Amino acid sequence: MGAWLLWKHRNLCVFEGAKPCIEEMLCTFRNEHHLWSMAGARHLASLSTGSVAGAG
Secondary structure: OHHHHHHHHHHHHHHHOOOOOHHHHHHHHHHHHHHHHHOOOOOOHHHOOOOOOOOO
16 A cells, blocks of 8 residues: 555656655555545554654
């Protein structure tokens, strides 16, 4: 999931002129993680951003 979201963010920057922003990327990741959890996805604990500095 992380690689896919990073690729999408990269495409926004390259093709739509968005500025790279790690905070936005982490927020998107947390939102996707939450949506996947609500949809019933399991074993997502290993994908947590809790160990990333500044991910609070």
